[in-house]
Amino acid sequence: MRWKILLVLGAILFGACTHKNVASSLSGDDLIILKGARLIDGLGAPARDNVNIILRHDRILAIQDAMEPVPEKAKVLELQGKTIIPALMSSHVHLGMTNGVEAGSRQVTEENDLRQLYKFSKYGVAGVLSLGTDLDFIYKIRENSQRVDSTLPLVLTAGRGFGVPGGAPPATMGIDQVYRPKNAAEAKKQVAELASKKPNVIKIWVDDFDHSMKKKMEPEIYRAIIQEAHAHKIPVAAHVYYLADAKLLAQEGVDIFAHSVRDQAVDMELISLMKLHNTAYIPTLALDDAFFVYAEKPSWMRESFFQGALDPGVEQWLQKSYKPKSSSRDDLKMAQQNAMALFKSGIVIGLGTDSGANQMRIQGFAEHRELQLLVEAGFTPLEAIRIGTVNNANIMGIAKDYAGIAPNMKANLLVLDADPSEDITNTQKIHSVIINGKLIERR
Structure with missing residues (x-):
């Protein structure tokens, strides 16, 4: 069986998916915005700062620069200083x-x-x-x-x-x-x-x-x-x-x-x-x-x-x-x-x-x-x-x-209080867990 490694270029994530109208043209009622975090996408790209990850239901809809406008009525989670990796x-x-x-x-x-x-x-x-x-x-x-x-x-x-x-x-x-x-x-x-x-x-x-x-x-x-x-x-x-x-x-x-x-x-x-x-x-x-x-x-x-x-x-x-x-x-x-x-x-x-x-x-x-x-x-x-x-x-x-954090992938994410690319033990500093676009109660 062939294990086909999925290669997604950073230009796809942060080029085609950063147009101002991608999210702002959408209704915000069913959107969750993870705002201002550092992103490690799991695909091998270097960590990227000040990113918005836009979720709809159980999927990642788009990834944008944090300076881009977000839809009205969207639920916004302010995550400045946090790092997001794939679950x-x-x-x-x-x-x-x-x-x-x-x-x-x-x-x-x-x-x-x-x-x-x-x-x-x-x-x-x-x-x-x-x-x-x-x-x-x-x-x-x-x-x-x-x-x-x-x-x-x-x-x-x-x-x-x-x-x-x-x-x-x-x-x-x-x-x-x-x-x-x-x-x-x-x-x-x-x-x-x-x-x-x-x-x-x-x-x-x-x-x-x-x-x-x-x-x-x-x-x-x-x-x-x-x-x-x-x-x-x-x-x-x-x-x-x-x-x-x-x-x-x-x-x-x-x-x-x-x-x-x-x-x-x-x-x-x-x-x-x-x-x-x-x-x-x-x-x-x-x-x-x-x-x-x-x-x-x-x-x-x-x-x-x-x-x-x-x-x-x-x-x-x-x-x-x-x-x-x-x-x-x-x-x-x-x-x-x-x-x-x-x-x-x-x-x-x-x-x-x-x-x-x-x-x-x-x-x-x-x-x-x-x-x-x-x-x-x-x-x-x-x-x-x-x-x-x-x-x-x-x-x-x-x-x-x-396959990582990219548009259309499942919204399964690990939000961390520190960057694991600097110290891998930081994966244990869990701020929140998202599975299928839903916050998991960790108590």
């Missing part, structure tokens, strides 16, 4: 798997999914791809999230993922809502069954979880899954860890690596295969970070942005039951190195976190932490923001409506 998107989450300190498939209910989605909204995440642990009610949630009056993040889903009998994903994690085909014929039949529900992607686990599993998915199984999925025009995302597995999967035409290669440095063979098959890459740096960082008691653990994302009891769980995994520090370094190497080679990088898979991967917070870890890896703040917004829209197949 974030996360292309690897798990919905409903945690509730308080409990984790596993028994927690997956419609009520719990919705609770977590509203938390994503409050943290400025306007779209999520849930990868492989969903039950069938997710399709109703997905449909509702697409309504123009929705204040939920857009929900995309892999439905039920594909694992291995006696292997990944570990049954000890309580993940029992996945297919575990025993042979290629069974795998194809199960893919066809899943395809009838129209998932956005199909998820496969190809890993032995640090040698804790006796077997991994055999190549003939994932080959059959990829072939059948592609026959139904559905992309395939793979959980990976090892370089050797990544190469074999890339040879078979897998569309997305949903985690980093972490056992060794990526090489030109993998890069060439990924380019040949247009394979995207989601590093999930926050996953490895979460395995050790809480033991270091960083100062941000005491800040309200982190505290507000915690389910009841999780703070105490992190203090008493959290067991750091020392090898994850090296995994994170390798993951960061590989993400930058692939980026420099022209591979499309997306933002995902695996948030919600267990208690330590904190939904909402993790997405902002991922931006910080990308910058720590060597990405510029503007590159990281693009990865978490426009690149994800392309990977998730929704760039037509969600």
Whole structure:
């Protein structure tokens, strides 16, 4: 599958869309003007000052210089000194798997999914791809999230993922809502069954979880899954860890690596295969970070942005039951190195976190932490923001409506009290969140 990166020139945004009569000739009754802010469009352009963003219903109508006249009766939000970026998107989450300190498939209910989605909204995440642990009610949630009056993040889903009998994903994690085909014929039949529900992607686990599993998915199984999925025009995302597995999967035409290669440095063979098959890459740096960082008691653990994302009891769980995994520090370094190497080679990088898979991967917070870890890896703040917004829209197949801040795009915006192009941690200084043109209550 080809990830077509949408390139919108600044001249389009600030030329054709800055004529004085674009907004002033319109009735203002149904318009919202975000006035005088600094704009970071997510498309890679430098930040621009003193901009008006004009919203109508769930869409961005126009972008103008703040000196241009605005329609009478329009609702004007004075945002001088604020910075507006696209709302974030996360292309690897798990919905409903945690509730308080409990984790596993028994927690997956419609009520719990919705609770977590509203938390994503409050943290400025306007779209999520849930990868492989969903039950069938997710399709109703997905449909509702697409309504123009929705204040939920857009929900995309892999439905039920594909694992291995006696292997990944570990049954000890309580993940029992996945297919575990025993042979290629069974795998194809199960893919066809899943395809009838129209998932956005199909998820496969190809890993032995640090040698804790006796077997991994055999190549003939994932080959059959990829072939059948592609026959139904559905992309395939793979959980990976090892370089050797990544190469074999890339040879078979897998569309997305949903985690980093972490056992060794990526090489030109993998890069060439990924380019040949247009394979995207989601590093999930926050996953490895979460395995050790809480033991270091960083100062941000005491800040309200982190505290507000915690389910009841999780703070105490992190203090008493959290067991750091020392090898994850090296995994994170390798993951960061590989993400930058692939980026420099022209591979499309997306933002995902695996948030919600267990208690330590904190939904909402993790997405902002991922931006910080990308910058720590060597990405510029503007590159990281693009990865978490426009690149994800392309990977998730929704760039037509969600590719940054531009006319006709969805009005999903994050209004910040400080400029994240100067300090990426400023994405946490949220003034307000707008989803589908509506202000989200953040209390």
